[in-house]
Each structure stands twice: as C-alpha cells, then as structure tokens.
Amino acid sequence: MKIARARRVGQSLGLLLGFFGITGIGMTHLIFPGLHCYACPWAITVCPIGLAQNLVIFGTPPYFWMGMIVAYGLAAGRGFCGWFCPFGTLNDLLSFRKVKIGDALSYSKFVVLAGTILAAWIFADTMFCKLCPAASIEASIPYLIMGVAKVNRPFLVHMGTLAATLAGMVLIARFWCRYLCPMGALLALFNRVSFLKLKLDKHRCSGCAVCTTVCPMGIEPHEQYDNHNCIKCGRCVDTCHLGALSLGFGVKDDK
C-alpha cells in the first residue's frame, strides 16, 4: 500500500498546485502537467491544451510549450495522469468498474488531440475549451456562483459534456483518461521513453493476471507493462504478491 499512499500525496500536491490561486498569487508562466483549466478562478498555471489552441490561433511556433511538454513527458509520461492531474484524481474517485474494453478504442484520444488542434485552426477559436469537462467543473460552475456566468447555452453544453463524462467515468474506470483526454494523448507519446516506468520481472511473474483486475486503465500490466495507456499508478505493483512488477525512476536503457 506504500505506492497508494505516496500517490495520494502526489494527487494532493496536484490539487494544491491546481488551486493555489486561492492564496491570491495570480497566474504564473508555468504550464500545468495535466488537464487543468486556466480559466479556473484559482488556477496559477496555464492549461497545456488551452495554450496549444491559442498558439495555433495566433500562429506562434510553440517552442516554450514544446519544451515544457517534452520535459513533463520525459520525466514521467502518463505518470502525471495517475499521480498529479486533478481531473485524473476525479476520474480516480469514480473508478468503480475497472473493466477491460478493446485496446484499439484507447487511440481515440489521439483523434481528440488532432481534432482539438484542427478545430482551433479552422475556427480560430478554442473549440475544445467550450466542451471540456474540466472547464465545466473548474470554470463554468465557479463563475456561475460568482455571478460572472449565467445559465445559457454554452453553460448547458458544458454541463452536458460534464454529465456525459461523469457517467462514462462511473461506468468505465478512468473513462476520460482512457479514451478522450488530449493531454493524456500528448503524454502517452512519451510513455515508453519516460524516466518513471513500470517494470516487469518476467522470471517472477506467474501469469496469474491478478494485476489486470485492479488496473483502472483496463490494460494487462503483466503483458503490456509499457503500454501507452499506463498511468503508472502502481495499483498492479501493490497487488502483485510475487513482486514481479515494480515502479521506479530509471535512466538506464531498456534491455
């Protein structure tokens, strides 16, 4: 259970960074290593997906953005989804049904990412933000309470996408992270080269597949330990009685 406890600390730090603006610190130059709306009244970091869309609209080559994203990707890949992202934490809280559903479907998030960028280009507007369920929770609802937003069509669209996503999360653990998150797609590109890695000692693995039953991303850690969808949450590590799986930082080459 050590990993589970450490992960709670990480997720708490993610929430702390996500909503640190409550102290009045204001916006910083940092890009958040997860999906966290910069329009949130208490955000102090810039949303990577919102910023990417704006850069496309402005026609700015995304050097700074790329540097930050690659840095996050190289450090932990999708580890940020499992250990830091506040919206991932919400997914976690609703992870009741850790079902395994076709691996191929999980590539849909790359389509979401490409669609987000293309829509920003075609419509010169942040179209994804208007649908983003993280923005629904972190911006629409707070601004409604603050009296800046009203119950209008865009608000109802936000509530609709939020309700659909929440329903998806309840039915399929980490539904958003698995199939739809564009930030997850970005970090997934780095999952096999990142320093934070899930490792498998094949000599110890008996193939009992108990790890599969606890994986919130619906992958089979004993067979796909370097899957692009692995959020490195370590549940499988805690579950494996034979100690075949381990999670750790390493800079050495894969064998």
Place this chain on the structure above:
Amino acid sequence: MKWAEACRWCAGVVWFLLAILVAAFSGSAQSSILEFSFDSESLAIPLNGAASVWLRIDNASVYEADAIEIAWLDGPVLLNPVEPIEVLDAFSDGSIPIILSAGSDAALGESEAVFEVSYTYCINDLCFQIIEQMALRLEFIPAVVDPLDVQIVDPVLIPPEAEPSAFPPLFAVILGSCLAGLLVVGNMSGRRWWVTLLLVVVIGVGLGYGILLKQDQQAQSIGAVLCTSCVGIEETPHEPPDLSDNARARVQALTDNTELLLFTAVWCHACPYAKAMVQQVVAVNPLVTVQLIDVDESQNAASQYGIVQSGRTIVPAILRVDTGEVIFGIEDLEARLMSLLEGSP
C-alpha cells in the same frame, strides 16, 4: 509488425503532422493592436528647411490592419504628403516616412507637433476604425544659408533600422520533425540513451528559445485573462450589435457626463461586439465617452478598477468610472449597459 506497434507509429505520425501544422504558422509572441513610435524622440528642423523622421508601426496583433494613414493635427509644421500603408499583416511591422517643413508660425526653440494616425482592423466580420494621436517633439534651429543644402534622409533608401528577422518556421518544422521521429523510434524501441539525450536537447532548445521570444510571458498573459466567450461562458457573437430604438432614446435622454472604460483583449472574440455597442452609444450621446483599455497592455489598470476577479482579468468588461460599477461579458448587454448608464452616481 503487431497492430499495436503500427498504432504507435501512427501516434508518432499524428504528432509529426501536428508539429508541421502548428509550425506552418509563423509569428511572434505578442498581443496588442498597432504600436506607433517615431524613430527619434526629437526632430531638429531648420527654420527655412525640412527634416524627416520615420513613424514605425508594429502590428503585434493576430489580425491585419488596413489603411494606416497619418495626418497633421497641430503644431508649427507642414506635413508633406504621406503614402498610406494599405495592409499591414499580423505580426509584422512597417514604417512610414514623414517629411516635415517648418511652418510660417515656427519659432526658434522647442515645440511640439501632434499627428493623427488612423487605421482599420477587422476581427472576423466586424471592422473598426481606430484613431490615435501622436506627439513629436521638435526643435527649430537657425535657418541654413541655402535651404537646398538641408539634408533630408531619403525615406526609401535608408530604413530606420534593419527589419527584424522573419520567424524561422523552417526551424520549427525541423525541430518538430526531429521530435516526431524520436518519438516514433522511442515508441518502437523503448528508452535508449541517445533518445533521452536528444529529448533533453529538445527541452533545452524549446524552453531556451521560447523564453527568449517571451513565449512564457505570452502563456502567462493568455492564462491571466479570461475571455468570456473563449471557454464557453458566453456565446461568441457573429453579428454586430444593433442598438434598439428604445435604447437610443434612453441614451439620448442622459444629461450627465458619463465616462466609460472598456477593457478588451485583442484575441477576445466577444470584445468587438461590446466595443461596437459602446461605440453606438457614444455616437448617440456625446456626453457619454469611452476609453478602450487593452488588458494585455495595462494589467495594472485592470486591477486598479476591479476588473480582476480572483486573479483573473475578465474581458470584455465595461466600467462606469463615477460609480465604479462594472459589467462583464456581453450576455444581454444592451439591457445591462442601459442600467449601468442610467444608474445614479
């Protein structure tokens, strides 16, 4: 090759295409409308001669500006005919040469001339004419013996300073392609020391060059301003507003001077609508005046007037100066603007 491997390849290719797509746009990291400056702070003009100065124009906005013209407004000088700039592209700059002759009322010593610069800029289908005033300090020096000896800088041959180098989109394409290739290799083969090393280089170059271009500040300013229509708090209007007859009558009936401040950002999609409506109000009753404030330029003004809520500057926002009352956004704007204007100070 297993299909999963093939999908990883595809993921790399998607990344590659995204990098190309984004890199295909080039520009610099700024966000304001036009910025004007003279290339010298003060201009020496012989009493019987002329001198020239460059008006530099920087379009740091995401939209092109059209029909940029300069006209004389005040001061003891004569402005020679000036060729207007028809189109100034987004993220580009230009210069207008200005030749000034001493006017009949010029006297030795320091003076000042005021010019009016006008231009048009459009956001989608909404266009606005912006008029700004610029002052130039003058110093009239004793007449030279032969006016023909007066050196006038040839406005065509000598630009005030070298044009800033164009953004190297090629560089972005190469960097993006290298990254895409690396990720494909990484996804195919797992971690290799040289993949890691090259990714570290990408991080260094990306962050270093990005910060050099002030892209980190650009990111901060995008995050610090909440445009109500951008994140889906309001609809993005596509039609210009049309002040109703009832509202016109109510505005005409106003008898007190009312000063409004309209807080906008260049990239805010709802702001042109708010601006157009306020301009219609101002046109109906001259007692109502409005001053536009770009929050990217003047974050202090925004916080001073309470446009900042929980550390986020919200645009568009209309502030009535004497009451301090603010309205945010454009939802039901006409009715809210009327109640803002009709409220007693």
